[in-house]
Amino acid sequence: MEKLYEEDDLLALSGIQHFAFCERQWGLIHVESQWVENVKTVEGKNMHKRVDDPYFTETRGDVKIVRSVPLMSKTLGLYGVADVIEIQQHDDNFGIVNYSIVEYKRGKPKADDRDQVQLCAQALCLEEMLAITINYGYLFYGETKHRYRVEFNNCLRTRVQELAQRMHLLFEKGQTPPAVYNKKCKNCSLFDICVPELSKVNKRTQKYLSRVFDDMRIE
Ligand code: SF4
Missing domain, CATH: 1.20.5 (Single alpha-helices involved in coiled-coils or other helix-helix interfaces)
Incomplete structure (x- = not known):
């Protein structure tokens, strides 16, 4: 049977982007609680402040937009917040509802997959909470002012699951990798x-x- 984490053992979902970038960076922040503000992190926070408006919802056409949605997955052992969830109801499609998830980032798309990993982890949480399937989401970058579609394929889902498992392993040992x-x-x-x-x-x-x-x- 699949292992389910207790609520007290959940780790911050935001850490999975640090972990995907460098396991030691994650360890310094999430195991040793070390953090330094720099221009990039402050700009990133400011960008999130603009979308972190809890309880705010808005409707554009047939799309309902919900901001700052709390997330949790006992399977991954993660908790966090989604910047934006877009819910679209297709009247001509037997009322089927389509969910997509949007994460706001400063800067521009990165060479590695850390942002895709974080977005997919958010989607897996929402899937578990609502018992739905989410096939794709979007990353919006402040520098390019463009949003990029990310497909949640099996390869990305497996990577998220493996990263989350390893995060828990290291956290339980209290180990910061060298x-x-x-x-x-x-x-x-x-x-x-x-x-x-x-x-x-x-x-x-x-x-x-x-x-x-x-x-x-x-x-
Ligand atoms: S090894 Fe240290 S400096 Fe290099 S990316 Fe990881 S945390 Fe940052």
Whole structure:
């Protein structure tokens, strides 16, 4: 039988985007509660403030727009908030209702899939809460002022499930993964806290020490 998480054990859904970007970044924020504001994070917050207007609903044509919708999935073990849910009722289609989900982001589309992962995690929560299927959603980017459709295919759904499982595994162990210095680090808001260059130094030091110990054993 599928494992269901207790409400007390749910993790913040917003963390899955950090986890998809870098497991250590997620660990620093969500296991060690470290965070630094920079221009990007402040702009992102301001953008969300504009859509975070709880209880606000609006109707445009046959689409009802609901903002700041609380989300939860006991299967994924996640809770969070959806920026916008659009509900469309097709009068000519036996009253079938279509749900889509919209997440607002500053900047422009990224090279990796962290935003798609977060959006799909939101959709999986809503599916579980309402016992519905959501086939796609949208990412709106402030810099391009355009929204991009994201299909929730099996590949993306599986990735979300695997990431959520691993987040819980590391959270239960209280483990922040070690730094792996790579090209993503220069765009990371936690660079100064993480100090990823030290991982290279540490590796060199470990190699040096293990050589010294090996030599001592031979003598
Ligand atoms: S600086 Fe690099 S290793 Fe450290 S948290 Fe950021 S992306 Fe991850």
